[in-house]
Amino acid sequence: MNAPMSIKGRSSPARGRERLVVIGNGMAGCRAVEEILARAPDRYDITIFGAEPRVNYNRIMLSPVLAGEKRFEEIVINPQEWYDDNAITLVWGDRVDYIDREHKSVVARSGRVEPYDRLLIATGSDPFIIPVPGHDLDGVVTFRDLDDVDRMLAAAETGGDAVVIGGGLLGLEAAHGLSLRGMKVTVVHLMPTLMERQLDEAAGWLLRKELEGRGQTILTGANTKHIHGVDGRVVGIELEDGTRVKADIVVMAAGIRPATGLAKAAGLDVERGILVDDHMVTSDPAILAVGECVQHRGLCYGLVAPLWDMCRSLADFATDAPTGYSGSVTSTKLKVSGIDLFSAGDFSGGEGCEDIVLRDASRGIYKRIVLKDDRIVGTVLYGDTADGNWYFDLMRRQEDLSDIREGLIFGQAFASGGALADPSAAVAALSDDAEICGCNGVSKGTVVKCIEGGAHSLDAVRAGCKASASCGSCTGLVESLLSVTLGGDVESGPKAMCKCTSFTHGDVRRQIVEKGLREIPQVMQELHWSTPDGCASCRPALNYYLLCAWPGEYVDDQKSRFVNERMHANIQKDGTYSVVPRMWGGITNPRELRAIADVVEKYDAPMVKVTGGQRLDIFGIRKEDLPAVWADLNAAGMVSGHAYGKSLRTVKTCVGSEWCRFGTQDSTGLGVQIERMTWGSWMPHKFKIAVSGCPRNCAEATIKDFGVVCVDSGYELHVGGNGGIKVRATDLLCKVESEREALDHCAAFIQLYREEAYYLERTAPWIERVGLDHVKERLFSDPDTVAQLAARFRFSQTFMQDDPWARRAAGERSDLHSHIATVRPVAAEMEKA
Amino acid sequence: MMFGDWLDIGPVTQIEAGTARTLPVQGGEEIAVFHTMRGEFFALVNACPHRKGPLSQGIVHGDVVTCPLHNWTISLRSGNALGSDEGCVPSIPLKVDAGRIYLKRSAVVAPRAGPAGTGARAA
Numbered sequence: 040m041n042a043p044m045s046i047k048g049r050s051s052p053a054r055g056r057e058r059l060v061v062i063g064n065g066m067a068g069c070r071a072v073e074e075i076l077a078r079a080p081d082r083y084d085i086t087i088f089g090a091e092p093r094v095n096y097n098r099i100m101l102s103p104v105l106a107g108e109k110r111f112e113e114i115v116i117n118p119q120e121w122y123d124d125n126a127i128t129l130v131w132g133d134r135v136d137y138i139d140r141e142h143k144s145v146v147a148r149s150g151r152v153e154p155y156d157r158l159l160i161a162t163g164s165d166p167f168i169i170p171v172p173g174h175d176l177d178g179v180v181t182f183r184d185l186d187d188v189d190r191m192l193a194a195a196e197t198g199g200d201a202v203v204i205g206g207g208l209l210g211l212e213a214a215h216g217l218s219l220r221g222m223k224v225t226v227v228h229l230m231p232t233l234m235e236r237q238l239d240e241a242a243g244w245l246l247r248k249e250l251e252g253r254g255q256t257i258l259t260g261a262n263t264k265h266i267h268g269v270d271g272r273v274v275g276i277e278l279e280d281g282t283r284v285k286a287d288i289v290v291m292a293a294g295i296r297p298a299t300g301l302a303k304a305a306g307l308d309v310e311r312g313i314l315v316d317d318h319m320v321t322s323d324p325a326i327l328a329v330g331e332c333v334q335h336r337g338l339c340y341g342l343v344a345p346l347w348d349m350c351r352s353l354a355d356f357a358t359d360a361p362t363g364y365s366g367s368v369t370s371t372k373l374k375v376s377g378i379d380l381f382s383a384g385d386f387s388g389g390e391g392c393e394d395i396v397l398r399d400a401s402r403g404i405y406k407r408i409v410l411k412d413d414r415i416v417g418t419v420l421y422g423d424t425a426d427g428n429w430y431f432d433l434m435r436r437q438e439d440l441s442d443i444r445e446g447l448i449f450g451q452a453f454a455s456g457g458a459l460a461d462p463s464a465a466v467a468a469l470s471d472d473a474e475i476c477g478c479n480g481v482s483k484g485t486v487v488k489c490i491e492g493g494a495h496s497l498d499a500v501r502a503g504c505k506a507s508a509s510c511g512s513c514t515g516l517v518e519s520l521l522s523v524t525l526g527g528d529v530e531s532g533p534k535a536m537c538k539c540t541s542f543t544h545g546d547v548r549r550q551i552v553e554k555g556l557r558e559i560p561q562v563m564q565e566l567h568w569s570t571p572d573g574c575a576s577c578r579p580a581l582n583y584y585l586l587c588a589w590p591g592e593y594v595d596d597q598k599s600r601f602v603n604e605r606m607h608a609n610i611q612k613d614g615t616y617s618v619v620p621r622m623w624g625g626i627t628n629p630r631e632l633r634a635i636a637d638v639v640e641k642y643d644a645p646m647v648k649v650t651g652g653q654r655l656d657i658f659g660i661r662k663e664d665l666p667a668v669w670a671d672l673n674a675a676g677m678v679s680g681h682a683y684g685k686s687l688r689t690v691k692t693c694v695g696s697e698w699c700r701f702g703t704q705d706s707t708g709l710g711v712q713i714e715r716m717t718w719g720s721w722m723p724h725k726f727k728i729a730v731s732g733c734p735r736n737c738a739e740a741t742i743k744d745f746g747v748v749c750v751d752s753g754y755e756l757h758v759g760g761n762g763g764i765k766v767r768a769t770d771l772l773c774k775v776e777s778e779r780e781a782l783d784h785c786a787a788f789i790q791l792y793r794e795e796a797y798y799l800e801r802t803a804p805w806i807e808r809v810g811l812d813h814v815k816e817r818l819f820s821d822p823d824t825v826a827q828l829a830a831r832f833r834f835s836q837t838f839m840q841d842d843p844w845a846r847r848a849a850g851e852r853s854d855l856h857s858h859i860a861t862v863r864p865v866a867a868e869m870e871k872a
Numbered sequence: 873m874m875f876g877d878w879l880d881i882g883p884v885t886q887i888e889a890g891t892a893r894t895l896p897v898q899g900g901e902e903i904a905v906f907h908t909m910r911g912e913f914f915a916l917v918n919a920c921p922h923r924k925g926p927l928s929q930g931i932v933h934g935d936v937v938t939c940p941l942h943n944w945t946i947s948l949r950s951g952n953a954l955g956s957d958e959g960c961v962p963s964i965p966l967k968v969d970a971g972r973i974y975l976k977r978s979a980v981v982a983p984r985a986g987p988a989g990t991g992a993r994a995a
């Protein structure tokens with residue numbers, strides 16, 4: 040490389056040539072020059088200013104340079120000879136500071152003045168620096184040019200900790216490079232999903248797991264509040280929630296801003312970027328602009344592909360053969376070795392959009408195509424990106440895919456080509472030894488034989504030859520085989536959980552335990568959910584199943600709960616809430632009654648009512664007042680009554696032997712003990728208990744989920760009763776002699792129900808489905824089972840029996856009870872809530 | 873900024889992904905601001921087209937919310953009821969810039985057709 044040129048004064052143009060001055064020796068600027076030279080090599084006398092002290096190189100390859108996979112020499116696009124051969128004057132290491140439109144010249148920092156006939160602005164973007172305190176400390180770097188890479192490499196030499204702010208493409212490539220260079224890397228990302236502009240939640244989750252597996256720490260939903268330094272040098276960062284992370288270097292990769300300063304100062308039309316028309320001409324006809332610094336038809340781009348198209352159109356115009364650029368559709372790949380990821384277009388869905396999702400858990404694959412009117416509008420591929428370009432091409436051409444849509448997700452090889460277009464035909468065309476089920480190694484011939492042998496439903500095939508019985512990703516193929524083999528005689532099996540999956544509630548519960556699945560996104564990936572983040576019916580179910588399977592370990596997902604369970608109160612039709620404090624066994628006292636009366640007055644509750652569950656219901660409380668109401672009730676010793684939950688509701692009792700002339704046992708006392716044992720537990724559906732002191736059954740124990748009827752010789756235990764929509768009287772489960780046994784059996788029965796029933800299935804329909812014999816068999820075939828189940832229930836209760844009201848009253852999740860702010864009319868000023 | 877086109881309603885972090893929060897408008901209808909699991913933000917009037925259920929309290933999935941009262945699903949993009957249900961709730965133009973949420977001022981304070989303040993009393 041030669042020395043920087045610093046010739047002061049004007050250079051004289053070759054005779055007859057127009058003078059083209061280019062600001063920016065980057066990817067777009069040089070490409071534009073290349074395109075012009077290819078069309079009209081002698082037309083312009085060209086001068087290029089570059090702020091960077093080097094020749095033109097491939098900026099996107101800075102990531103491999105950082106990662107140690109490439110050297111700078113290997114990423115140079117145009118060496119000095121190219122400039123020399125084409126008589127281009129390269130002024131490097133000199134920044135243009137001013138455009139003098141009146142005299143048609145530019146002024147550089149060195150003082151050099153260069154007149155132009157045509158000016159091309161190609162200044163690219165500037166990294167966005169979040170203006171937090173400490174952003175200007177030594178050791179806070181950006182990731183834009185080779186100098187930045189050199190700074191990172193210098194820091195990495197001594198190892199230590201790196202924090203990368205921003206979990207987008209750039210940030211993750213920086214994190215990858217630094218981690219390969221031996222640093223301990225933490226990525227801090229504001230949004231919940233990594234690369235949220237390119238990935239949906241499911242793919243983001245896979246990426247996160249992979250990066251975490253490689254030793255990076257990923258913090259999402261994390262807002263940097265402060266960068267701390269000692270003696271002017273960075274030592275760490277602090278997040279809004281108080282978390283501190285140690286750092287020897289902080290990389291800001293929080294986004295880019297088009298570099299428009301020069302253009303703006305020169306009075307050109309600028310919005311987000313420099314405004315250009317289809318020929319890349321700015322509001323001044325003598326000035327062109329290209330690359331990341333421009334805004335074309337409302338869009339600014341941050342990738343190279345659009346630049347190539349822009350440069351073509353620019354060169355056509357600059358050589359008097361205008362064609363016009365009409366915008367670009369872009370796609371993204373992440374350049375992190377070993378991670379295949381592809382994303383293009385708009386996959387945020389929306390009206391009229393349909394999702395096709397394929398997940399293959401064993402190979403860590405997630406593919407999603409978004410169609411609108413049978414045309415691809417977006418796609419996300421993770422783990423297998425072989426068909427990315429094919430989808431991208433179909434999307435760009437807006438091809439009508441109605442003929443091949445069924446097979447589309449399986450890729451080009453499967454979907455294209457005449458006869459194979461129809462999936463049934465494709466399946467029919469497979470040879471007999473073609474593998475259908477990879478997990479269990481079942482061939483097409485075996486499946487067909489199984490179907491012909493009488494397996495006429497998916498379940499029967501699963502039972503008969505194991506195809507689709509494991510991961511389930513071949514379910515579609517097996518279904519096709521069923522319909523190809525049987526025509527219309529396929530029997531539909533048990534109903535799938537919801538439209539997001541082909542698995543039943545039973546399948547899902549079983550696999551959560553068998554595969555040790557511990558998070559909702561993990562269940563969705565491993566069980567091939569067909570939607571990115573589920574729906575309002577599977578999310579609460581999965582949350583419950585995980586809570587039941589992993590007590591004390593699973594972190595409850597509040598956003599997957601119905602409003603009542605999230606707000607710990609019952610929503611009313613006007614959006615207010617009702618509040619029901621627990622009254623153990625229906626017993627109360629003056630202190631509680633007074634506290635309730637006070638709450639009713641203090642919060643202006645329009646109604647207080649005695650419920651059918653033997654307690655008091657306070658109506659019309661606003662969500663903002665709930666924590667205060669609870670605090671008042673807590674102060675009088677009352678806790679949440681869970682009148683809102685798929686959980687233990689009330690334990691109704693009657694007067695019992697203490698007062699009643701017929702009472703045989705202390706039904707009130709036993710009811711209170713049962714309620715103390717069971718309150719706070721989450722269930723598949725609501726669960727009601729009652730204890731009656733004699734067979735007159737004043738507590739209506741025989742229409743409860745668990746009912747106790749006391750008799751002289753002990754306690755009759757009844758299960759599976761239901762008032763409500765379809766009345767069902769209980770079945771007698773057994774008779775026991777002591778309160779202790781009654782309590783144990785109650786705990787065991789509840790645990791069995793909790794572990795086996797489907798979400799939103801009360802005990803009555805559950806027992807109707809599995810049969811009372813099954814319940815008895817599960818409880819009594821082994822003498823230890825009752826004790827084991829009861830122990831599991833009690834263990835789980837050690838985590839559940841803390842009053843959710845008390846936590847809220849103490850300020851937990853105050854965001855659920857407060858407004859963001861209030862807007863006043865007219866002036867519309869904001870008032871922080 | 874105070875009287876610009878866009879009303880700054882605070883940082884994106886104040887709304888957990890997959891949830892919504894509310895913004896009462898004095899003399900107008902309350903607004904629900906949603907943050908989807910994918911990290912997108914939307915704003916709708918906080919009243920279901922069915923019977924004015926507080927949409928802010930529903931379960932957010934994909935780019936729709938399921939109303940907490942009777943399970944209608946409403947598109948967060950357009951405010952339209954999806955599936956076989958019919959109806960629409962006004963949506964308020966929203967943008968996110970440098971980690972802050974902005975609502976189109978004119979859409980927030982402009983009086984809408986129908987009696988004001990008929991939204992859910994306290995969502």
Ligand code: SRM
Pocket residue numbers: 609610611617619648649650651652653654656682688689725727742743760761762763764765801
């Ligand atoms: C408050 C109360 C009525 C009353 O004023 O007495 C009541 C109120 C509601 N019941 Fe009930 N039920 C109440 C006792 C009952 C009873 C009687 C009982 O428990 O002894 C039954 C019949 C027994 C049973 O459940 O088997 C009962 C059967 C239902 C059903 C039908 C359940 C079924 O399996 O068919 C529903 C609907 C549901 O849960 O899906 C329901 C649902 C409701 C809901 C939660 C409706 C809703 O989803 O918003 C009502 C909430 C009002 C509120 O905001 O507080 N409520 N409900 C009672 C509260 C008891 C308590 O202290 O917690």
Ligand SMILES: Cc1cc2nc3c(=O)[nH]c(=O)nc-3n(C[C@H](O)[C@H](O)[C@H](O)COP(=O)(O)OP(=O)(O)OC[C@H]3O[C@@H](n4cnc5c(N)ncnc54)[C@H](O)[C@@H]3O)c2cc1C
Pocket residue numbers: 062063064065066067068088089090091098099100101102133134135136161162163164182183184209212298301329330331332340341342343344346372374
């Ligand atoms: C690390 C990294 C990885 C990337 N990976 C990808 C990828 O995988 N795929 C992809 O499509 N894109 C990627 N990009 C984006 C891609 O590099 C840019 O889109 C592209 O470089 C933009 O070209 P440009 O010419 O507009 O800007 P630049 O290439 O930035 O060129 C602008 C040049 O102008 C100079 N300049 C600015 N102002 C002045 C002035 N006043 N005077 C003189 N000179 C000035 C700058 O110093 C710079 O050299 C990546 C970017 C980075 C930083």
Ligand code: SF4
Pocket residue numbers: none
């Ligand atoms: S019977 Fe119907 S109306 Fe009455 S409280 Fe129960 S659910 Fe509501």
Ligand code: FES
Pocket residue numbers: 920921922923924925939940941942943944
């Ligand atoms: S009010 Fe929303 S569904 Fe009824």
